[in-house]
Structure formats: C-alpha cells, structure tokens
Amino acid sequence: MNRIEILNAEQHADVKIRIDYAPELGDAIHCVPVVAEELPKLILEYPVFLQKSMQTGQFGLVALLGTTVGENAYLMKGHWRARYVPLHVRRQPFCLVNRDDAHMSAKLAIDMAHPKVDRHGSHRLFNADGEASFVLQEKQACLSHIARGQAVTSAFVKALLDLDLLVRVTPPEECIQSSIVLSCYTVDAEKLASLTDSNVMMLQRHGFLAAAVLLMASQGQLSNQLLTHR
Amino acid sequence: MALFRLKSNAMKPITRVVIVGGGTAGWITAGTLAAKLSQDRSKGLTITLIESPTIPAVGVGEGTWPTMRTTLKNMGVAETDFIRQCHATFKQGARFARWVTGDESDAYYHPLVEPAGFKKVNLATHCLERDTIGSFSRRVSPQDALCDAGKPPKSICTPEYAGLVNYAYHLDAAAFSNFLKAHCQNALGVRLIEDDVIEVLRAENGDISAVRSQGHGCVEGDLFIDCTGFRALLLGEALGVPFRSCQSILPNNAALAVQVPYSSELTPIASHTISTAQANGWIWDIGLQHRRGVGYVYSDEHESDALAYDTLVKYLGQTKSDFSSSPVRKIAITPGHRALFWKHNCVAVGLSAGFLEPLEASALVLVEVSASMLAEQFPRSREAMHVLRERFNDTFLYRWARIIDFLKLHYVLTQRQDSEYWRRQAAMDAVPDSLLSLLTLWRYQAPWHDDFDRAVEVFPAASYQYVLYGMQFKTRPDVLGVPCTESARASRLFREVNEDTSRLLASLPSHRELIDKIHRFGLQKI
Numbered sequence: 001m002n003r004i005e006i007l008n009a010e011q012h013a014d015v016k017i018r019i020d021y022a023p024e025l026g027d028a029i030h031c032v033p034v035v036a037e038e039l040p041k042l043i044l045e046y047p048v049f050l051q052k053s054m055q056t057g058q059f060g061l062v063a064l065l066g067t068t069v070g071e072n073a074y075l076m077k078g079h080w081r082a083r084y085v086p087l088h089v090r091r092q093p094f095c096l097v098n099r100d101d102a103h104m105s106a107k108l109a110i111d112m113a114h115p116k117v118d119r120h121g122s123h124r125l126f127n128a129d130g131e132a133s134f135v136l137q138e139k140q141a142c143l144s145h146i147a148r149g150q151a152v153t154s155a156f157v158k159a160l161l162d163l164d165l166l167v168r169v170t171p172p173e174e175c176i177q178s179s180i181v182l183s184c185y186t187v188d189a190e191k192l193a194s195l196t197d198s199n200v201m202m203l204q205r206h207g208f209l210a211a212a213v214l215l216m217a218s219q220g221q222l223s224n225q226l227l228t229h230r
Numbered sequence: 231m232a233l234f235r236l237k238s239n240a241m242k243p244i245t246r247v248v249i250v251g252g253g254t255a256g257w258i259t260a261g262t263l264a265a266k267l268s269q270d271r272s273k274g275l276t277i278t279l280i281e282s283p284t285i286p287a288v289g290v291g292e293g294t295w296p297t298m299r300t301t302l303k304n305m306g307v308a309e310t311d312f313i314r315q316c317h318a319t320f321k322q323g324a325r326f327a328r329w330v331t332g333d334e335s336d337a338y339y340h341p342l343v344e345p346a347g348f349k350k351v352n353l354a355t356h357c358l359e360r361d362t363i364g365s366f367s368r369r370v371s372p373q374d375a376l377c378d379a380g381k382p383p384k385s386i387c388t389p390e391y392a393g394l395v396n397y398a399y400h401l402d403a404a405a406f407s408n409f410l411k412a413h414c415q416n417a418l419g420v421r422l423i424e425d426d427v428i429e430v431l432r433a434e435n436g437d438i439s440a441v442r443s444q445g446h447g448c449v450e451g452d453l454f455i456d457c458t459g460f461r462a463l464l465l466g467e468a469l470g471v472p473f474r475s476c477q478s479i480l481p482n483n484a485a486l487a488v489q490v491p492y493s494s495e496l497t498p499i500a501s502h503t504i505s506t507a508q509a510n511g512w513i514w515d516i517g518l519q520h521r522r523g524v525g526y527v528y529s530d531e532h533e534s535d536a537l538a539y540d541t542l543v544k545y546l547g548q549t550k551s552d553f554s555s556s557p558v559r560k561i562a563i564t565p566g567h568r569a570l571f572w573k574h575n576c577v578a579v580g581l582s583a584g585f586l587e588p589l590e591a592s593a594l595v596l597v598e599v600s601a602s603m604l605a606e607q608f609p610r611s612r613e614a615m616h617v618l619r620e621r622f623n624d625t626f627l628y629r630w631a632r633i634i635d636f637l638k639l640h641y642v643l644t645q646r647q648d649s650e651y652w653r654r655q656a657a658m659d660a661v662p663d664s665l666l667s668l669l670t671l672w673r674y675q676a677p678w679h680d681d682f683d684r685a686v687e688v689f690p691a692a693s694y695q696y697v698l699y700g701m702q703f704k705t706r707p708d709v710l711g712v713p714c715t716e717s718a719r720a721s722r723l724f725r726e727v728n729e730d731t732s733r734l735l736a737s738l739p740s741h742r743e744l745i746d747k748i749h750r751f752g753l754q755k756i
Contacts, residue, residue: 056751057386166756183387185756 003113006097009130012110016121017093019135020078025115027075030066030180032088035149036156036211041084043218045225046074049169049184050157050215059157059166059185064226067178073226087149091142093117106147108140159208163199165191172223186219187212240613245275248451250427250441250464252281254291254403254594255580256457257410259601261305264418266605271419278421278451279414280443285426287407288459288561288581292516292523293321293503293591294398295688296342299391301598307413309390310752315409317402317519319745320382322373322395324503324590330701332507332646338700339502340590341373343396344692346723354676354695356720358707366699369724371395372731377502381738386747389756394734398591400503400516400523423449427458430468437575437612438464453609454576462568462582469573473584475566479638479660481651482511482587484535485561486542487525490551501741505589506545507644509533510651513545514588519745522551527563527587532651535560563587571626572619575612577604584630589640592633595688600626629688635665636689636697642669643701672698676705 005011021027031051034042042048046063053060063086065072074081080089093114096106110117110125123135132140160166167188171181192212195203203209247263249256260279267275302312312318323341330336345353353370368374373395376383383397414420429442440450441464456464465471477483504515511528526542533541539558546553567584571577579600585593603622609615641655642665654660661669668681677694698705712720739747 052387052754054385054387056747057388057754058751059754161755164755168756 001113002111004095004097004109004111007094007108007110007125009126013126013130015110015112015117015125016119017123017125017135018116018118018121019123021075021080021089022078023072023075026092027080027089028070028072030069030071031062031064032086034061034063034086034088034153035146036061036153037145037149038084038087039211039214039218042086043214043221045082045084045221046086046218047221047226048215048218049186050160050166051184059161061153061157062184064180064184064222067175067181067222067226069180087142087146091139091146094139094143096143096147108143155206156208156211159203159206160187160212163191163195163203165195165212167191169219169222174223181222187216189216192216241611242452243611244452244609244615246451247275247277247453247455248441248449249277249279249455249457251457251459251580251582252279252407252411253287253457253459253580254407254410255459255582255597256281256455257407257414258301258594258597259455259457259579259604260414260420261307261410261418262301262598262601263605263608264414264420265305267608268418270608276421277419278423278449280423280425280427280441280449281411282426283424285459287404291588291591291593292400292403292518293514293588293594294401295591295595295598296396296398297595297598298398301602303391304602305410305413306417308755310748312409313399313745313748313753316399316406317521318399318406319401319499319518320384320501320741321398321400321503321516322377322383322501324505325377326505326507326640326700328507328646329505329512329640330643330645332648332652338696339367339374339377340693340696340700341367341371341377341396342398343371343373344690345370345695346727347719348692351716351719351723352676352678353720353723354699354705355708355712356717356724357699358676358705367696370727372727372734375731376734376738377500379735380498380501380741381735382501382741382744384744385738386744386751386753388753390753394738400518402518402520427463430464432468435574436469438468452575452612453615455604456576456578456582457580459581460564460585462578464576465568465571465573465578465582469576471573471578472569473564473566474569475564476586476634477565479634479662480565480586480641481529481531481654482527483563483565484530484538485525485527485563485588486535486538486558487523487561488542488546488553488558489556490522490524490546490553491556492521493550493552496742499741499745503591507646508541508545509649510541511538512589513542515545515549524551524553525588527589529651532649532654567630570623571600572622575615577622579604583626586634586637589637590689590693592637592688596629596633599629599686599688625684628684631662631664632682633688635662635668636693638662638665639694639697640701643698643703645702668694672703672705674706675708 042063048063050059051062065074093111093116095109097109098106124133125136127133165187166185169184169186175181249260256279264277323339325339327337357366383393383395423446425443425446427441427443431440433439438454440448442448500517506513510533513526516523526538528538565586571583580597607618609618642661644652644656646652677691679691
C-alpha cells in the first residue's frame with residue numbers, strides 16, 4: 001500500500017531515505033517506464049521497447065530489466081550495474097501529485113510506505129536550515145525531467161502507432177518463452193524504410209526519426225546485456 | 231454479324247453493380263464488394279445502393295458468427311469504432327436451456343472456440359467411455375466457464391479483431407446498418423440513392439437492365455443484387471424464382487421481439503446468447519451495451535399469438551425485466567429459401583434469399599458468405615457470369631441444406647415429450663435424409679472433419695459435436711478402445727484446457743468492464 005504525503009519541510013524534517021539499490025528496497029522489477037529523452041543514454045545499456053498497460057491497453061515506452069516477473073538483471077549487492085540508471089528508478093520514493101487547484105500545479109510528494117524511507121537511512125531530505133538537501137534536489141530534478149518528457153514521449157508513441165511502424169519483438173533463443181518479451185513491441189525496420197518522404201520529414205521534424213532508430217538499435221541489448229548479466 | 235454482336239455483349243465488362251435494398255444485408259454486401267474490388271473501382275466500377283426511405287429494416291438480426299470479424303476487418307472498419315457505435319458486445323456462443331429434458335437444470339453450451347487440439351485430435355472420442363460426454367464442452371474448451379463468469383473473450387491489451395478465445399458479436403441491428411452505411415459512403419465510395427424502386431425493367435435476354443425509382447428515374451446496371459428482404463422484389467417477383475418452404479422440417483413461423491432496458495448501468499452483460507426452450511418454441515436473449523434484445527420464436531400452429539405473448543411476458547418476469555415502455559413487435563416467418571439464388575444477372579442476398587429462424591445466428595453469416603463469394607469470384611463479364619452463377623447456386627444450395635440440417639439437429643435430439651410441438655420436432659419423418667445418415671454414422675463415431683466435404687462450411691464439425699453431445703447423444707465407444715499414445719495426448723489437452731480456464735478467469739475483467747474500457751481507451755490495432 002502507498003502512503004503518499006505532500007512534502008513539507010517541517011513535517012518531513014526528520015525523514016531519512018536510502019539511496020542504494022536492493023530487491024527488498026522495491027528494485028526487484030523487470031521493467032520501468034522511461035521517457036523518450038532518456039533514449040540516447042538508455043540504449044547503450046538497456047533494451048527499450050513499447051509495452052501495453054494492463055489497465056488501459058495503451059502503449060508506453062519501457063526499459064526492460066529482466067525477462068521474468070520481478071527479475072532485475074542490473075541489480076547486484078546494493079549496486080545498479082549500469083552507468084545510467086533510469087529516471088523512474090532514481091526518483092523513488094518520490095512522485096508528483098496533481099493538485100486540483102486553479103493552476104493545476106504538481107506538488108512534490110513522498111510515499112512514506114516505500115521501503116526506501118527508513119529511519120536508519122543515510123540521507124536527510126532537508127538541511128538544518130530547512131532547505132532541500134542535495135539528494136532531494138536530485139530527486140526533484142528527476143521528477144521534473146519525467147514530467148517534461150511525458151508529453152513528447154506520448155507524441156512519439158502516437159506517431160509510431162499512427163504510421164503503423166510497430167511490430168512484436170521476436171525473442172532471442174535464450175528467452176523464447178518469456179511472456180514479458182513476447183508482450184514487447186519495437187519499430188519494424190522494413191516499415192520504417194518504406195515510409196513516404198513526407199512521413200519521414202514529419203518524424204524528423206519532431207526528432208522522432210532518430211528516436212525510432214535508437215529504439216531499434218536497443219534491441220540487441222536484450223541478449224547482449226540483459227541475458228548475459230544473469 | 232449477329233454472332234459478333236452476341237460475343238461483344240458477352241465480353242462486355244461488368245462495371246455497374248446495383249444493390250436494391252439497404253439494411254444489414256445491403257450494406258454488408260456493398261461494403262464487402264467495394265473493399266475487395268477497390269482496384270476495379272479506380273478503373274470505373276461503380277457500386278450503387280438504392281435504399282427505400284419508407285420501408286423499415288426488419289432489424290432483429292443481432293447475433294453474429296465469428297466470420298463477422300473478418301467481414302468488418304476486410305471492409306477496413308476499426309473494431310473500436312464498430313463496438314462503440316453499434317452498441318456491440320462480445321458473443322462467445324450460445325447457452326441452450328431446457329432443450330434436452332425441459333428440466334430447470336437442463337442446459338448446455340455451444341461455445342465458439344474449437345475443442346482443444348481439434349486440428350489433429352478428436353477429443354470427443356476420449357469423452358465417450360467414461361460417460362463424461364454430458365460435460366463435453368466444459369472439458370474441451372474454457373469458454374463455458376468464461377460465459378458462466380460473465381468474462382469477455384479478450385482483454386484491453388488484445389489487439390483489434392484478435393481474441394484470447396474465439397468470439398463473435400451481439401450488435402444493435404439498426405445502429406449497425408447506419409454505421410455500415412456511413413462507412414460504405416465515406417470510406418468505400420458506394421453511391422447511395424434514397425428512393426423507392428417501383429419497377430424492374432428487363433432486357434431481351436431476360437436480364438434486368440434497370441430498376442425504375444420513384445424520384446430518380448431509371449438506374450441501369452450490369453449486376454443486380456436483391457436485398458429487398460422477405461419480398462424478394464427482383465429475384466422473386468420480377469424473375470419468378472420460386473420459394474421453397476421448409477416449414478415441414480422447421481415449424482417455427484412467428485416471432486415476438488422486444489427491447490428490454492437494463493435495470494442499471496452496472497448490470498452485468500452476458501457474453502453469450504441465452505436460448506431458452508418453451509412449450510412451443512424458444513426465447514432468445516441477447517445482451518447489448520445499453521439494452522437486451524429478447525424474442526420468442528414459436529409455431530403459431532401450436533401456440534396462438536396471445537398465448538405466445540404471455541409466454542414472453544412470463545420469461546421477462548422471471549428475468550426481472552421491465553419492458554413497460556418497449557413495444558412488442560410481431561415478425562412473421564416463412565421458413566425456407568429460394569430455389570435459386572442467382573438468376574440471369576441478379577443475385578439475392580439476405581432475407582430475399584431465404585430465412586429459417588433466428589437459431590444459431592445463421593442469417594447474418596449467410597449474408598457474409600454470400601457477399602464474400604460474390605466479391606472473391608466477381609464476374610468480370612456477362613459470359614463469365616454463366617459459370618460463376620452455376621457455382622454460386624450450387625454452393626448455396628449446399629449451404630442452406632447444411633444449415634437446415636444443423637438447425638434441425640437442435641430439435642431432433644430432444645427428449646421433451648411435454649407438448650405436441652416437441653413431439654413433432656423430434657419426429658423422424660421430418661428429418662432430412664442427409665441429417666438422418668449423419669446421425670446414423672455418429673452412433674458409431676464422433677463427428678469429424680471428413681463428414682463435411684466443402685472447404686468452407688458454415689457450421690464446422692466442432693459445432694455438430696457441441697450440439698450433439700450437449701444434447702446427450704450417445705456415440706458408441708470404439709470396441710477396440712483408444713490407442714495409449716492417443717489417450718496420453720488427450721489427457722494432456724484436457725489438462726491444458728483446465729490451466730487455460732484458470733488463467734483466463736483470473737486475468738480477465740468482467741464483460742461490462744471491458745466494454746467500458748473500450749469506450750474510454752479503445753483497442754490497439756496491433
């Protein structure tokens with residue numbers, strides 16, 4: 001169960017969090033949502049695919065961390081074995097909550113039930129003067145990155161769907177039965193190659209052409225990194 | 231010279247298709263032809279549909295067969311749009327209550343999914359010995375359990391037209407007809423003339439040359455399609471093709487239909503047709519998104535209209551339905567079909583070709599397969615029409631005969647003796663010879679693919695198995711027994727069905743929940 005509280009320097013003055021990674025800290029996950037802006041860094045280490053939400057059936061962009069439920073191949077002894085950690089992972093245990101006020105402003109909030117909230121944790125959220133600590137500032141930065149990136153990511157996904165560019169991923173031998181891999185989609189090279197000039201231009205104008213190529217390129221990480229990491 | 235003229239006429243390409251009559255038959259035919267013949271349309275082929283603004287569509291064909299998915303997909307319809315605009319729901323088969331013994335607990339399913347492993351293994355053979363045949367459909371498919379639990383055949387993540395198990399639709403016939411009408415005009419270039427046809431004009435060779443309409447004058451054509459409903463204005467009235475009654479085999483000749491609102495927006499929607507046998511007929515109960523469609527099909531030789539009305543009211547009362555604001559409509563049925571479906575340059579599709587009764591949603595499926603065959607084997611010239619016409623007539627005489635057999639199967643196996651109606655339904659002298667010989671064969675072996683020799687059967691061997699064993703028909707187990715390898719394979723399949731069933735029950739939302747999600751989010755194309 002979540003316990004989301006709007007962050008407040010007084011109320012949360014003594015809250016401490018952990019910033020290491022471990023299965024018991026909620027990091028045993030096989031996939032995380034990502035934003036398109038992260039693609040250049042992600043694809044060097046993760047396979048990035050499109051996946052449907054179980055709740056809505058809508059496509060979203062995800063980085064795959066494992067091929068079975070709860071398996072995170074990047075996790076080892078308190079470390080995240082990659083040079084780049086996805087924003088969604090780094091933001092924990094924080095989130096943004098939309099306020100129904102006139103400005104529809106998003107407020108920074110913390111999930112007090114998250115295992116990373118720990119009184120033995122090494123990091124405070126606020127300095128003695130009540131200012132946000134370095135750690136908290138970084139969390140905030142992650143969240144605003146995500147918030148800014150979401151609209152572009154949705155537009156990217158929509159463009160791929162509208163141009164009928166997606167195809168189901170063909171799993172490599174090692175994980176041919178993985179229902180997780182089987183539920184992933186990527187850009188079809190042939191379909192991309194047969195786009196009309198005007199559609200190529202449209203993708204290019206929005207920066208989606210490069211993103212589509214990066215998506216395709218990331219597929220190799222499935223066998224490269226993920227399966228050999230085990 | 232005469233020979234040359236004849237020849238040039240014969241070779242003249244077919245470029246003007248005129249469909250007389252709208253409704254679901256007219257628009258399915260128009261859409262199927264227009265989509266398949268899109269190349270020809272760009273080279274000048276025109277499809278014109280003349281719809282009467284004064285004659286209402288019969289509009290009770292609300293059950294479909296899984297072929298409808300292909301039909302819609304081929305027309306370029308998005309499943310999400312169809313479901314949203316036609317108030318459509320998912321149909322996974324039919325539940326036949328009180329058809330066998332008439333007892334309250336008497337019911338069986340005819341699911342739409344094939345028995346597990348049906349391409350290779352005849353599981354029916356493996357159900358014969360241990361007297362487990364009564365629960366045949368439940369043992370060989372997960373669909374009984376899904377229907378019982380009110381679960382849909384797919385999830386919001388399943389792409390358009392794909393299913394986790396096989397499915398068809400229940401749809402609002404009036405909305406469907408309007409939906410197709412808009413799609414045919416906007417996306418497929420079908421020309422609509424809203425007018426009444428008052429005269430059919432003939433050429434010297436007997437062909438229909440044109441139809442005269444009230445306000446638009448003569449509409450000429452090379453190929454005419456009669457979708458004028460029971461009246462059969464072109465094929466029947468103008469070309470004089472006789473009607474063949476099957477009332478001696480299938481005695482139902484009347485129906486009372488009513489639309490029933492749900493008591494709340496949360497009322498569960500059944501994902502199968504509920505067919506409940508009555509003393510002198512049976513009642514269909516179809517759940518759409520916003521209402522149910524319920525109707526009593528009966529033989530008025532056995533039950534007067536007034537008593538039939540009471541039967542319907544009693545059923546509605548038992549299912550706690552408030553229908554005070556809904557008019558009850560009577561529809562007269564003459565069960566049977568035309569002696570031919572294609573004469574000269576005129577093809578009948580829909581009720582003009584014939585109608586038996588609403589059982590097993592055979593009406594719309596016949597429209598689909600007729601339109602599809604016409605589109606696949608479209609006559610390129612008047613001369614080619616001779617050959618294709620013979621083929622079409624031959625195919626559809628076969629199909630109607632098979633459908634008559636299959637519908638009769640639902641009645642002939644009854645053990646009910648409680649009315650003259652059921653005794654007559656089960657009387658052997660009213661069973662077609664073709665069905666009698668199959669029944670004889672099936673006493674010794676379960677229905678299998680070889681029993682039906684056409685590439686495209688409207689009702690496959692699986693359907694016969696479901697009805698046959700649902701109705702507790704006894705096939706004698708093979709005296710030699712079943713080979714061990716076979717029974718190991720069968721055991722594995724039975725186990726897989728069980729696993730599939732649990733997995734689907736656990737993962738699928740309710741039928742109504744899925745419909746709501748489709749309205750909110752839509753289904754993906756992939």
